[in-house]
Amino acid sequence: QVKLVESGGGSVQAGGSLRLTCSSPRVPRTSVCIGWFRQVPGKGREAVARYNTVGSATFYADSVKGRFTISQGSAEDTVNLQMNNLKPEDTAIYYCAFRFGECTSLTTVTAYWGQGTQVTVSS
Secondary structure (H helix, E strand, C coil): CCCCEEEECEEEECCCCEEEEEECCCECCECEEEEEEEECCCCCCEEEEEEECCCCCEEECCCCCCCEEEEECCCCCEEEEEECCCCHHHCEEEEEEEEECCCCCCCCCCCEECCCEEEEEEC
16 A cells, blocks of 8 residues: 655635645665646546656646656655646645656546645635
């Protein structure tokens, strides 16, 4: 069982910033793909950003390009999602997503999910 530990999230006004962090297992010399999806009530889960730990390839949803950045965190087992210029439509529960092996696109199948963290952006 893969345990994902999420932190960050919260409430902010439009135009503000938040950072989400996900801690996950790593396998030496093997790429894993870590990312974030989000979901609002009544809608499906939407991919936001993905990151391959080997090669550092990234994938973003069009709706967040230029505003969100996914990258290696300061701790070896963490990945950050820096969210700038937040909009009310970014309000959702954000889930860390993990798979062993690389992602080849934003929507590569996810194997494991975090518990979710709420992000609320007020206008």
